[in-house]
Amino acid sequence: MEAVLLGLVLMLSIFLGFELISKVPATLHTPLMSGANAISGITIVGALVSAGAGASGVATILGGFAVVFATINVVGGYLVTNRMLSMFKKKDDTSAGGQS
DSSP: OHHHHHHHHHHHHHHHHHHHHHTSOGGGHHHHHHHHHHHHHHHHHHHHHHHHSOSOHHHHHHHHHHHHHHHHHHHHHHHHHHHHHHTTSOOOOOSSSSOO
16 A cells, blocks of 8 residues: 555656646746755755665665766756856857947
């Protein structure tokens, strides 16, 4: 019964996440990514706690993998956010104009 309940929660969260993200306008994607990066930072803390709990060897290994994957997610998210924000910066147009 517990597996069915967990599967139901998983399906509901996938559906809800898809519906929420598809309704976000393009101008709000960068702030939304920043918020997602902050949540991934919290995930790193949880993974560190899981890896360092010392419950068993398998839990430590899985916690280590969680730390690595969450770190990749955070770094990649910040790189993408930085690249998106650089698209909105004004470019200096030194090639045009009357200056020589």
